[in-house]
Amino acid sequence: MFIPIQLDENSTEPLYAQIKSQLKTLILSGHIETGTLLPSIRELAGQLSCSVITIRRVYQDLEQEGLLRTKQGTGTFVAPVHQGERDQFRKRAVEEAIIAAIDAAKQMQIDEQELRDIFNEIVRLRMQND
Structure with missing residues (x-):
């Protein structure tokens, strides 16, 4: 799945923060619907040309915020948002x-x-x- 995240390498905002902010916006705005399977950490890191560690941190933080759910062996999904x-x-x-x-x-x-x-x-x- 392609996720429309635009990174600005000239920004003073770190890549991690840009990715997290945009992914959160896509989820909360409904552009990425509840239950959607997100790309694997490696796949999204490749798509965005950043490290796997960066994407893992984004996914973990959004999971802690209740926006994502990870099922071992299945992947990371968008959680229901009220x-x-x-x-x-x-x-x-x-x-x-x-x-x-x-x-x-x-x-x-x-x-x-x-x-x-x-x-x-x-x-x-x-x-x-x-």
């Missing part, structure tokens, strides 16, 4: 993006009303395109 967890994740992701936008606006000395105007215009344009 809808409430998915909703919280979605809300938190949007909140973090909005906070980053507000911080950028402050750095550019954009006042609250101008920021609201920019936000409303972008929402209007994006909603027309969908």
